[in-house]
Amino acid sequence: MTTQTTRIVPEREPSLAAEQQPRVMRVGTMLLDRYEVLAVLGSSQLGEVWQCFDRHESRHVAIRWLPTDLQRSKRLLNAIHEGIRRLSDKTHDNIAVIRRLMHVGEQTYVVGDYAPGMDIGMWSRAGTDGRRTLTEALPILGQIAAGLDFVHQQRVVHGNLKPSNVFLGPDGVVRITDFGLTPRGHLVFVRGEIQRTGSTGAYLAPEIRTADDEPDAGSDQYALAVLACEMLGGPELNPTKLVPGDLPATARAALARALSRKPRNRFASCDDFVRALGGERIARRRGRSAAEWQRIKNHLILSASTVAMAAVLGVIGYITVEVMKRPKPEPAPIKLSAPAPLPAKKAEPAGPTVPRVPPLVITTEMPTPGQPWATQTGNMEFVWVPGLSMWVGRFEVTNDQYKLKDPEHDSGDFRELPLTGPRQPVVRINFEDCVEYAAWLTEQEQAAGKLPEGWRYRLPSRTEAIAYTRAGMAGAYPWGDGWPPRRGNYGDETLAATFRDLQYVAEYTDGFAVTAPVEASGENAMGLFGAGGNVWETTSKVPGGKEFGGWQGGGGMITSLRGWAAK
Numbered sequence: 138m139t140t141q142t143t144r145i146v147p148e149r150e151p152s153l154a155a156e157q158q159p160r161v162m163r164v165g166t167m168l169l170d171r172y173e174v175l176a177v178l179g180s181s182q183l184g185e186v187w188q189c190f191d192r193h194e195s196r197h198v199a200i201r202w203l204p205t206d207l208q209r210s211k212r213l214l215n216a217i218h219e220g221i222r223r224l225s226d227k228t229h230d231n232i233a234v235i236r237r238l239m240h241v242g243e244q245t246y247v248v249g250d251y252a253p254g255m256d257i258g259m260w261s262r263a264g265t266d267g268r269r270t271l272t273e274a275l276p277i278l279g280q281i282a283a284g285l286d287f288v289h290q291q292r293v294v295h296g297n298l299k300p301s302n303v304f305l306g307p308d309g310v311v312r313i314t315d316f317g318l319t320p321r322g323h324l325v326f327v328r329g330e331i332q333r334t335g336s337t338g339a340y341l342a343p344e345i346r347t348a349d350d351e352p353d354a355g356s357d358q359y360a361l362a363v364l365a366c367e368m369l370g371g372p373e374l375n376p377t378k379l380v381p382g383d384l385p386a387t388a389r390a391a392l393a394r395a396l397s398r399k400p401r402n403r404f405a406s407c408d409d410f411v412r413a414l415g416g417e418r419i420a421r422r423r424g425r426s427a428a429e430w431q432r433i434k435n436h437l438i439l440s441a442s443t444v445a446m447a448a449v450l451g452v453i454g455y456i457t458v459e460v461m462k463r464p465k466p467e468p469a470p471i472k473l474s475a476p477a478p479l480p481a482k483k484a485e486p487a488g489p490t491v492p493r494v495p496p497l498v499i500t501t502e503m504p505t506p507g508q509p510w511a512t513q514t515g516n517m518e519f520v521w522v523p524g525l526s527m528w529v530g531r532f533e534v535t536n537d538q539y540k541l542k543d544p545e546h547d548s549g550d551f552r553e554l555p556l557t558g559p560r561q562p563v564v565r566i567n568f569e570d571c572v573e574y575a576a577w578l579t580e581q582e583q584a585a586g587k588l589p590e591g592w593r594y595r596l597p598s599r600t601e602a603i604a605y606t607r608a609g610m611a612g613a614y615p616w617g618d619g620w621p622p623r624r625g626n627y628g629d630e631t632l633a634a635t636f637r638d639l640q641y642v643a644e645y646t647d648g649f650a651v652t653a654p655v656e657a658s659g660e661n662a663m664g665l666f667g668a669g670g671n672v673w674e675t676t677s678k679v680p681g682g683k684e685f686g687g688w689q690g691g692g693g694m695i696t697s698l699r700g701w702a703a704k
Contacts, residue, residue: 162187162202169241172200172248179301183207183315188251197251199233199314205603208245214238217247220316223291231284233304233314252312257281258300261368268371271388275415278365280311282407285361288316289354289406296352298360299340300367339363339379343398355400355423358407362395365414387416401425489648491560494656494666497531503589504528514581515541520664522605529597529605532655532666533562534574542577551651552636560654562667571596606669608662621645625659625669626652 162185166174172189175197179186184203191198207213217238224234233250240246257277261269269277281303285295295302295316302315342359345352363379369388370381380392391413397403404410405423413419425433497509497518504510510519510528515538519528536548537559548556548564556564566574575594582588597605610617617623621644633641635650647653658667 162200168200168246169239172198181301197253198236199249199251201247201249203245203247205600208243220293223293224288224316227287227291229284229287231280231311231313232288232316233312235316249314250312252304252306252314254304254306254312256301257303257305257311257364257368260305261300266371269368271369271384271414274365274368275411277305277311278361278368278411278414279408281313281361281364282411284311284313285354285357285407289357294352294354295357295360297340298357298364300364303364342400344400353400354406355403358395358403358410359400361407362392362410366392366396385416388414489653489657491654491657503587504592512578512582513585513587514578517578522663524609525601525604527601529663529665531664533658535560535655536563539563539566539574542574554635554651556652558654560656561652562655562658564652605663605665606661608665608668610662622659622669626657626667 162168162174164174164176168174168189171193172191174187174189176188177185178188178199182204184201184207186199186201189198189200190196203213217235220235221238224232225236227234233252235247235249237248238245239248260277261267261274264270264273285298288295293316295313297315298313302313304312304314306312340360340363342352342356345356366379366381369384370379379396380389382389384392391404391410394413395403395410401423403423404413404419405421409419409421497511497520499509499511501508501510504519506526507521507523509521511517512519517534517538518531520531521527522529536546536557540546546563546566548561550556575596579588579593582594621642626647626649627645628639628641629645629647630641630643631646631648631650632639647657647659649657655666659669660666661668
């Protein structure tokens with residue numbers, strides 16, 4: 138099959154409102170009059186995966202729907218295009234290849250080979266005591282190694298090898314999936330902390346664990362060795378001591394070599410590793426990969442820069458000493474006069490300054506499409522968003538506004554720092570609390586005659602939240618493409634100075650260790666505050682719970698209670 142990327146152009150250009158339309162991937166439906174949707178296979182950070190039947194080619198395929206943020210990731214799309222270019226016309230018994238990338242309107246689909254059967258982790262746990270013997274595991278590991286070595290010869294790296302990406306079919310054939318889906322440059326926020334997508338945990342090789350270096354064939358071999366340890370050691374394997382102790386000495390030595398911290402000390406190929414695991418003596422050594430040479434080059438450049446800087450500082454120091462040795466000229470006599478009074482010293486501010494945000498100017502007696510609006514209840518301000526044809530809350534709901542409904546509510550504190558300020562966003566409320574608040578606000582405004590019949594306040598859906606957060610921008614983040622953030626309340630260096638055990642965003646300071654007053658949470662192009670910030674204020678999943686979290690359903694991670702009015 139030739140390299141292929143397909144774009145299906147809609148009859149008219151979609152608007153923001155088009156993002157509200159449900160996806161077409163449902164069991165029993167047809168996609169592009171070609172793919173019959175049969176079953177959902179799973180879901181992850183990389184999107185939903187569906188089993189479909191390709192009526193044009195009379196075969197089963199796997200189609201992945203990419204989430205909106207990944208559709209805009211240039212790094213991910215470039216990796217997929219490169220994998221298609223190198224592998225789409227290749228076949229191998231042990232790999233399931235991505236064959237094409239389709240753009241249907243504003244949605245992106247990845248079409249690849251279907252890998253039937255159970256994932257290799259489930260197969261491993263089905264063995265005695267949740268583990269497999271070396272005799273059982275070697276044929277499986279040999280097939281995985283054959284697939285990896287084949288793609289490595291095509292200059293493609295998997296980069297995200299783990300049990301959920303390897304399937305054992307009813308025919309006994311092992312197939313590796315998800316080649317090229319390794320957006321290591323893509324960042325997400327989880328519980329207020331930054332996480333980088335791609336291979337994670339014990340499967341991540343040491344050379345790419347702490348830096349943004351690209352994985353190579355040695356990184357895939359490391360992940361294969363970790364998978365072998367779990368297969369042979371069982372689910373209770375100690376993550377700090379991966380090699381099981383009850384294996385033959387030759388097998389333990391092979392695993393230790395494949396798990397070496399230095400990539401050059403590993404085997405020359407994955408097949409060499411599996412043969413050594415089975416007891417063969419392997420003398421062939423591994424050369425340095427292009428990624429390793431690049432790492433060495435980076436270290437040399439850094440060392441040369443350090444030496445050059447030391448030389449420059451030495452010259453500057455020498456000149457400074459020589460200048461200081463020269464005799465100082467006698468100072469000219471100075472005529473003294475009465476000193477002028479010093480200006481009074483201003484007192485230092487006690488904390489970060491909260492900007493004064495002017496209120497919206499309301500000119501209508503009732504909500505009028507296209508005009509801003511403020512509720513009578515709690516003076517909650519709303520901004521009209523033309524692309525969504527609805528009002529969106531200008532700020533998150535504050536503690537004072539929420540207490541109008543529930544005077545007993547307490548947002549509490551985080552490690553003795555209060556979250557209860559009147560203009561801080563309300564926290565420690567669950568999804569049902571938010572729904573009830575929106576219904577209560579609707580009742581209050583209808584009773585006051587400030588809401589037309591049939592209109593209501595409600596919570597945002599996922600696509601609506603994405604639309605107003607991006608505010609028409611196409612950047613990788615709510616504030617654009619650059620990193621770190623330029624605005625908003627995040628886990629920043631102020632957080633790190635207060636809580637040294639928590640992860641934080643380096644080189645960014647917003648001045649607040651926990652939640653900021655809603656006026657200081659960062660304004661986007663639509664005039665909405667906190668749309669991409671105040672991430673500490675996520676709501677609890679457990680009713681009455683004290684932990685921070687978020688909800689899924691009707692939307693992604695919604696960072697606060699934000700109501701709006703709509704017909």
